[in-house]
């Protein structure tokens with residue numbers, strides 16, 4: 331496969347980008363990746379972060395065409411915690427602090443979707459000290475997703491088992507905290 | 513110091529052990545990115561606060577249970593010489609980014625060099641574990657253990673929906689990067705790897721050549737890692753990676769067999785010529801050395817070369833990099849001087865086995 335930028339060297343770096351559910355593949359050689367700013371540290375091969383910067387700019391162009399221009403000109407979104415502005419974020423592709431995720435939350439989903447193959451929600455590990463509630467809630471969510479899939483696959487036997495697990499988990503959490511929220 | 517002694521120090525002790533499928537999988541790595549909830553990320557935080565983080569972890573390490581957990585040592589990166597920093601990078605114990613950082617960078621490294629905790633890298637904390645061969649779940653288990661230990665002492669930046677919050681949105685969620693280093697000479701020789709890469713990309717995994725300066729994977733060593741950190745559990749991510757790696761192992765073994773059947777003499781010739789180059793050359797560039805080492809290692813795997821230990825590729829890929837060569841020479845070397853020293857080091861290394 332040849333590099334899509336120079337069409338001379340073989341493409342050795344491959345990225346998959348998901349934009350509005352459509353997958354686009356990027357195939358470039360290392361030289362072009364460096365030139366186009368996909369790479370920061372040659373030792374690390376390439377940097378996805380730099381590829382991201384391009385995505386953010388693309389994102390902002392879309393936003394601007396959709397929104398009234400005055401909003402962008404008058405008031406720039408800034409993180410109250412670290413002072414990171416939206417324009418700086420677009421340039422560096424990195425957040426300044428944990429609060430940035432709240433500050434820019436409205437703009438975040440499309441970006442996350444693109445970087446993480448359409449995903450915007452965490453299903454992994456939860457810090458132990460964050461309490462059992464969250465663990466139960468997450469477990470329920472994942473069981474429900476599994477149940478949905480099993481029903482779609484018409485695998486009713488396993489679906490029934492998962493449904494029982496959901497019931498047990500719901501009873502257990504209702505019992506432990508008198509059911510204030512599900 | 514003799515080469516043997518130097519080698520013993522240069523090669524991380526864990527690399528000497530053989531893991532599952534270690535004819536093809538050189539190592540498995542898990543890296544977890546974590547942050548303190550109340551301090552800005554290193555790119556933006558006050559220097560004092562970052563020093564605070566560094567000192568907090570140093571304190572925990574010195575006075576509490578870190579040392580019981582495993583035998584660790586604390587290293588403040590700015591205390592190192594340029595060559596020492598480079599050596600840590602070449603051993604993959606710290607990232608190039610950390611070695612150049614001015615934000616109170618530090619690391620804690622276990623005695624067998626299997627575990628390192630980077631402090632004030634792009635994120636406040638990056639836990640990193642290596643295992644020989646294909647052992648992703650074991651590495652994850654170990655990483656979680658350390659993560660739990662740290663979490664007892666630190667309020668992590670964590671959000672119910674987004675998971676572990678990281679400086680770069682490419683790491684948010686699990687904050688986990690899992691990767692496997694593979695030696696795939698037969699898939700590279702037959703160019704099958706080029707056709708497989710796009711399919712692997714479809715699964716949210718990335719393939720790249722390592723140690724490469726040019727466009728080829730030097731030494732036919734490829735790194736496969738997860739690109740997605742959100743929307744899947746750590747176990748699922750590792751499961752996907754593991755199954756792709758297992759398929760690659762199978763394809764590589766099949767390709768090796770097929771080449772041996774169809775053009776065994778040619779392959780044998782290629783392997784022994786490479787052996788000859790390594791054994792006799794007086795000047796060798798890193799790229800040629802890597803290619804020859806890959807062939808010799810394949811020769812060992814195929815049972816064609818019997819008197820050289822399998823670790824040779826691992827060892828010499830690390831030993832012949834600029835930082836190590838200069839550490840060995842105890843001097844700053846020009847590129848020409850490095851090519852000469854590289855050749856003599858390789859010859860010496862092969863002599864050790866005769």
Ligand SMILES: [Zn+2]
Nearest residue numbers: 333336359362
């Ligand atoms: Zn190109």
Ligand SMILES: [Zn+2]
Nearest residue numbers: 409412427430
């Ligand atoms: Zn912020």
